Amino acid sequence: MTSLDPVNATPTGLPVSSEALSAEPVAESGRAGAATWRVFRRDPLGIISLGLLLLLVVVALAAPLLASYPASYGTDVLRPPSLQYLFGTDSLGRDVLGEVIWGTQQSLLVAVAASIIAIAIGTLVAVIGAYFKRLDVFISVIVDLTLSLPVLPLMILIAALIGPSTATIIGVVAAFSWPEVTRLVRSQALTVVNLPYVDAARLMTTSPVWIIGRHIIPAVTPVIVVSVVVTASRAVLSAAGLAFLGLGDPTTWSWGRILYEAQQSGAMSSAWWLTLFPSIAILLLVLSATLLSIAYNDARNPRNRAR
Amino acid sequence: MSRLFFVLPRLGRGVFTIWFAVTVTFLLLRLLPGDPALAVASPNMTEEARAALLTQYGLDQPLIVQYGLYMWQMLQGNFGVSFTQSVPVMDVLLQRLPWTLLLTFTALVITVLVGIPLGVLAASRRGKVLDKIIQVIGVTGQSIFVPSIGVLLLFVFGLSLKWLPIGGAYDTDAYGMDWYGSVARHLILPAVSLMLIQLGSYVLTMRSTLIEALGEDYVTLAKANGLPYRRILWKHALRNALLPTTTLIGLQLGFLVGGAVLTETVFAYPGIGRGIYEAVTQLDFPVLQGAFLLLAITVVVANMLTDIVYGFLDPRVKTS
C-alpha cells in the first residue's frame, strides 16, 4: 500500500473510500518503528509538516505568553497590518494577531477532542466487530448507512437545534467521524483476526479483552495514527464551516469565529487581513497534518523502504 | 462488507438506505430541542396562538403517530406542506435540486478531467520533485476554507476583472441561447471552488493505485514483453486504477449534493444545500425531511450509477 488516501480529509468531511489504507497485516514492532522513522526523516515534506504541526501546538500552549487575550474593543478600527498590529485590527478594533494566536488553542482543542472521541468509538466498534463475527454484520450495516448520510447538512441541523458551544461542535464532528474510522480500522483488524498467532492466542486464553488488547489493537495502531491526523484536520475544517454559518461558539476565540465575524461585518473583501490570516492558519494545520500522514504512510510501507 | 447487506438486491439496499436517512432525520428533528411554532411566530403572539400552530402542524401528536403518518403519506407521494410557506414541500425543493445537480456534476467532471492526468503524472514521476509538487497542490486544495477562496475568486474575477458574474445561477434578463451562456458563466466560479477542494482525493487515489498497479505482475510481464513504458502506463495500468476512482466518484457525488452549503452561500447559488440551511433556521420540519429524502435518493442513485460504470470497467463484478 502506498501513500494514498486516508488522507482524503476533504474539507467538508467527505467520506472517501479508504480501503487502500489497509496496511500489511503486521503489527508494528519496535524495530519496524525505527525503520519507519529512518525513512520518514529523509522525507523533507514530512519533516516540514511535523515541524509546522509542532509549531502550532507550541503556539496554542504558549498563547498567554505570545499575546494578551483580545480586549473587548479598541479604538483603531479595521487597520491594515502594520508594525503596531502585525495582522491588522478587526471591526471592533481588536488585534487580529492575538485572535489568531488564542484561536489556535480553541481550534486545536476541537480537533484533538473530536478526533480522540471519534477514534475511541470507531476503533472499539471496529475491533469488536472484527472479533465477534456475529456483531460484525450489524456493525457494518450501521457504518455503511451512516456513511451514506449527508454529513454537513446533518451537522448544521444538530448544531442549530442543540445550540452552539464548543462541546456541541466537538460532539457533532465526532458523531460523524467515527464510522470512517471504524471502516478503516475494521478492514485492518479483520486481516489480523485470522492470522495464526491470534488463533493460537484464542486457544491459550478465553478472554477476548486480552486478545483484543494484546494482539489486535497493536496491529491496527498505524491505521489509528493516520486516522487521528485525518479526523483532526477534518474537524478543524468542519468547525470553521459551522462557525462561518453562525453555529460556532460565539464567546471563545477560534479561527472560525474570526472568519464568521469578518463575514458578519461585511469586511471580507475590503479588509483582506481579517480573512487571510485565519485562513492561512487553517490551511497550515490541515495541510501539514495531511502531508504528515502521507509521509508516515510512505515511510511505514516496506515496499517503499525497499526502494 | 457485510454479507447480509450485500446479498440484498441493489434496489432493496437503496430503499433501506433511504429509509434510514429519512428516519434519522425525522427523529433528530423531533427529539432535539427547537419549537417550530416560535420560528414562524411574531414576538407579540399569545400562548394560545402558539399552541394552535403546533396543533396545525400536527406536532401535538405522539411521536409514533407522527412517524406512522409521515411514512404512510410519503409512500403515497405526499411529502407534506412547508410549515412556513404553506406550500407542498416538493414545490420548494424541486426548484433548487436541478441547480445543485448541475453544479455538482460539472464540478465532478472538471475534477476528474484535471485530477486523473495529474495523478498519472505524479505516479509516473514517483518520488521526483514533480510528484511532490502535485501532491502538495492536491492537498493544499482540500485544506482551503471555501468561503475565503470564494470571496477571493469573486473579488478577482467578478469585481476587478469583470470577467464573470458575482452571484446567482443565471441572469434574469437572458433568454433563449443567451440564457444557456449565462448559466455557464455563473457556473464557472462555484464549480472551480468545488473542484479545488475535491481535487486532492482524486489525484492521490489515482497516484497510489496507479503506483500499485505498475508494480503488479502483469505490468512486469508487459515490460518483459518489450512494451514501451508510456503504453503500459496509459493502457494497462490506468484501466485498473480507474476502478477506485469510480468508487470515489460514487461516494462523493452523493455527498457533494448536500455538502456544497458553503459554496452555495458565498456564490449565492440557488442550490439545495442553502435551502437546507434556511429551512434549519426556520425549523421547517417538512422541508428538512423532504430535503434529506432527496439527498438520500441522490446518494443511492449515484451509487447505482457507479455500480453500473464499475460493472463496465471490471467484468468480474458482472459475473459474480
Added chain:
Amino acid sequence: MHNHSTRRGTMRTGIRRGRALTLVTAAAAITFVLSACAPSAPEASSGPVEAGNDTLTIATTTDVVNYNPLIGNSRSDYWVTNLMYPHLLSIADDGKKEPQLATEWGYVDELTGYYEIRDDMTWSDGEPVTAEDVAWTMNAVKKDAPSGTFYGQLANFVSAEAVSDTRVEITLASPDTSIVEEIGFWGNVVPQHVFEKAESVATFANNGSDGGWVSAGPYLLTDVQVGQSYSMDRVDEYPLVEGGTPVAAKVVYRVFPDVNTEILALQSGEVDVIANALPPAQVEQLKATDGITVEEVVGLGYAHMTYNMTNPDLAKTEVRQALAHAVDYDAIRTVVLQGQAVSTGSSPLMPVLSDYYDKSIKEYDFDVDKSRELMESAGYTADASGNFPVSFRLIYSLQDSVTSQWAQLVKDSAAEAGITIELQGTERNTYLAQTNDGDYDIYAGNFAIMDDPVTNFTLSYLPGGAINYTLVDDPELNALIAKAAVTADSDEKISIMRDAAKIVHDEVYDNIMYTQNLYFAHSSKWEGFVTKPSELLSIVNPISVASAHKTAAQ
C-alpha cells in the same frame, strides 16, 4: 455502501464504451431538466414614454418565505409583498402616521374608529380597491389569527364594516386611542376576490400557483427562482407616485446569502440597491467608494436589555441599577455602532418621537464605583478579588451581529464592577424559545419600529404583555399605561406617558441603550429614492422604489 475489491485483475479488463455513455446520459438528463426552465423572451414592455425601460435590481440576504403579507415575518417577505399590497397608513421620520391608501382616519366615538380611503386605486386584474377589501382583510385576520404583527395589533378589535365604497368603520372592545393608527400602519390590504377562495388566510400560501399574483402596489410579481431572484413588472397606474406610473419597468430582488457577496455585487454593478442595512463598520468604507451612494435612514426602534425580575437578585432595584451603571454606553455607540446611534437617555421614549421625548430623563452614567455601592447597599459583599457572589446569564441572538458584539462589552464592563455575566448567544430559534419561556437572567435584543408609545408600553410593561421580558408588574405603572390608552387629548397622553417612562427609567424595568440610525447603499447611477424610517421601509418602500430613476448622465 461499496466495498468493491480493488484487486488488480487481468490485462483483459477493458473500459467499455458504456462508461462514456453513462456520463452522456446523465448530462443529457440534467440538460433536459434545466431546459424545461429556459425562459423565452417576453413581449416588449408597453409602458408610457415618461416611464423608463430600466430594471432596478435589489439585493437581499434571504429568500421570500411567504407571499401572504398577513403571515410573513421576514424582511424579504415584507419588502416584496409591500410592493403589491398597500397599507392604509405610512409613517414619517418622527413616527407620525401619513396617508397611504387611507386619506383620513380617526374616531367616530370611543368604541368606533374609521378610515376614508382613496377611490383611484385598482388591483392589477382591473378590480377596484374598495372599502370592502379593507374590511374583509381585517375581519379575516381577526378570525383566522395568522401569525404576524397584524394580528398582534387586533387585541381590542371586534369587527370592521365597509359603510361605503370608500369608508371603513371598526368596532372596538374597549376604548383604545392607538389602535386606528397601529392597524392602519401594520396591516396590509389584500384583494378579497383572491384571498376569500382560501379556507383560511392563516394558511393561504398566495404563491401565485393559481394564475399569478394580483397587486395594488407599483409592481407585480411575475417570476420566481427560489434561492435566486424575484422578478416584478411595473403596473401601469399607481396614483401614489408622482406622474402616476412607476419609473423602472422592472424590479428584480436577488438573493445573496452572504453580505460580502452582496457588497461585491453592488460594487461590480450587478445590483443597484442593497435592501439590508449596512453593517456599521462598512458605512464609511462604502461612502468613500466611487459609484456608490449611501443614504441615511432614521431609526424608529431601539436596542435594549431587560432584567428578569423573577430572579430574586434581579428583583432588587439596586441590583438592576448596579447593572445599568456598569455598561459603557458611549463605547458601545462609538465602537460597535461607529457613532451611528443616539442615546435615548435610557428611556423608552426615544428622541425620534419628538412629541413624547423627555430631555429631563438622563442616561445611566457608566460608573463602576457607583455599581459597587449599589450592590453593597443591596446587601452583597465582594470577596477578596472584588467579585460579588452573583452571576447572570445574558441571552442574545447570534443572527443579530450588532448585539452579539456589544454583549461582550457589557460582560467586560460588568466584570469591572465585580458582577459576573455569562454570555449565551444562540441561534435565533433557541433564543426565541428562551425568551418565550423566560429562560434568562438578562435579555438583550432590539425592536425595529416602536412607533406608538402606548402600544409599546402596553406590550412591554403590563403583566402578560407579549414582550414584557422584564416580567414586571408595577401597579403604579400599570395604572398610568391603562389611563394613557383611553386618553384622547394628546397633551395629556404625552404627560402621562412621560410619568410612566420615568418609572421605567428609575426602576430600571427596561434598559434602553440606543436608537440606531441605519445606512443603505445604492448605485450612484440611480437617484430619486424616498427614505422612510427603519429597515422595513428604508429606501425600498413602495413610493421610493416606484420613484427611483437613473441619473440624467446615463
